[in-house]
Amino acid sequence: MNAKVYEAMNDQIKHELYSAYFYLSMSAYCETENLPGFAKWLKVQAEEEQEHAMKLYDYLLDRGEKISLKAIEQPPVEFKGVKDVFTKVYEHEQKVTGLINGIYAKAVEANDVASQIFLQWFINEQVEEEKNASSVLAMVTKLEGSLGGLYQLDHQLGMREAD
Numbered sequence: 001m002n003a004k005v006y007e008a009m010n011d012q013i014k015h016e017l018y019s020a021y022f023y024l025s026m027s028a029y030c031e032t033e034n035l036p037g038f039a040k041w042l043k044v045q046a047e048e049e050q051e052h053a054m055k056l057y058d059y060l061l062d063r064g065e066k067i068s069l070k071a072i073e074q075p076p077v078e079f080k081g082v083k084d085v086f087t088k089v090y091e092h093e094q095k096v097t098g099l100i101n102g103i104y105a106k107a108v109e110a111n112d113v114a115s116q117i118f119l120q121w122f123i124n125e126q127v128e129e130e131k132n133a134s135s136v137l138a139m140v141t142k143l144e145g146s147l148g149g150l151y152q153l154d155h156q157l158g159m160r161e162a163d
Ligand SMILES: [Fe+2]
Pocket: 016, 019, 048, 049, 052, 096
């Protein structure tokens, strides 16, 4: 594999695991705020991020590459409410979209067609991820100040199943 494509993909394993760590930290925060539905939604999200990391891991091994796991930084621990949490989720997903697009650009440059096809799954997934994050953020923003509305949304988000 082209070294630049390899390095970007190997680094992306860390970014996906950081996403899992970040969302798990947010999930724990929501538990302590007595919002179990928000916590569940974020925990399912954290599990999905681990799956994303494993997709990259498996792909690199399939291509005969070596896995070099990098250090994962500590995520934030304190948040200022669910609006702050979902603002951060949405911003984070936008950042990840940029990273995926960057890897894709490297794969195009290296004429690595297999990696381009592999990355299409992630490109589509990021459209979903941004949509989900922005829709929860929009609901949270709308409900600001309504405790009843917040608990209703908490109930709704708690119904999210792992896919
Ligand atoms: Fe991801």
